[in-house]
Amino acid sequence: MKITNIRFAKLIVPLITPFKTSMRTVENIEDLVVIIETDSGQIGYGSAPATPVITGDTHGSIIAAIDLVFKPKLCGMEIDNLNEIIHVIQTSMVNNSSAKAALEIAVYDLWGKMYKAPLYKLLGGGSNTLRTDITISVDNIDKMISDSLLAIDNGFDILKIKIGNNITDDIERVKEINQVVGDKALLRLDVNQGWSPKQTVYAVQLFEKSGIQLELVEQPVKADDFAGLKYISDRVNTPIMADESAFSPKQVIELITHQCVDIINIKLMKTGGISNAIAIAEIAKTYQVECMIGCMLEGSIAVSAAAHLASAKSSTITKIDLDGPSLGRFDPVKGGVLFDQSTIKLNNLPGLGIESIDGLIDI
Ligand SMILES: C[C@H](N)C(=O)N[C@H](CCC(=O)O)C(=O)O
């Protein structure tokens, strides 16, 4: 099975409610779909969203990287030579993690199709059912409470509360949400780099003294502030998780060996795809550190790949934040992985199992 062409399409899904973090507000899931064609007639699907404030990548930069750098090298390569393809993807260009992720996802999809097996089985096998949390966007307290109650009504029992706009308002948000839903759902906080190390210690110690049980606090400080993460971890009991600080296996080794954080959030768009995500999961396992599998605001092509990985690496990936498809008004992707509110179900179709995609916009 030889790669003959790589082309692009766009997929736009309106959100049920705007997605708001301390870094950005988004109204739609907008994925760049990367389609790899082969001489066998089989097609591999990958995708990537534009997350310029996190990865630095836009749809334009992803297309340029693939067209100018990767495509000329990948066309003609055999899918059977998976390791060689991964080497080309990971070494032909620095950064550009979203382009690498979209390509790797499509290549692994084809690899599964070639061996007629679902990706999670080829990666080692695991459960075909996963449960995800759901994100509650940062907003005024009333809206955050009504979104939280709706999520609980819809069957979610873990809420990822976005904060990080303003420390005083954030503390109030957490206290009030905890009062209303604290006994019905587990709360995780995602600050998206919005606090300083001292603010984080102040807020988390205050939550601990007030008896507010938090599962974890995600990326409280700037991505490059590893010393700040260590300062926090040394002073609070609540587990601290790295997200924007943890792109590469090397960064993860540094975060773990310097005891900066307790948990690592793995996202394919940061790692540059499945191969480095596996490397990070193995590093974390070696140090007995738990991982979360996360996603950007992205649809079910790339999130399916993350779900296959999470299933196969469940000994280390113990927490799941794969709610992207559940935040959209509909899922245009039909086939393999079914995203139904908090439940993610993998079936036994080959690769990612995608059967068809509605509403692809050719570009
Ligand atoms: C969608 C997912 N639950 C999530 O919250 N991801 C964010 C980044 C999303 C983005 O801005 O696209 C995160 O974990 O920081």
Ligand SMILES: [Mg+2]
């Ligand atoms: Mg995060």
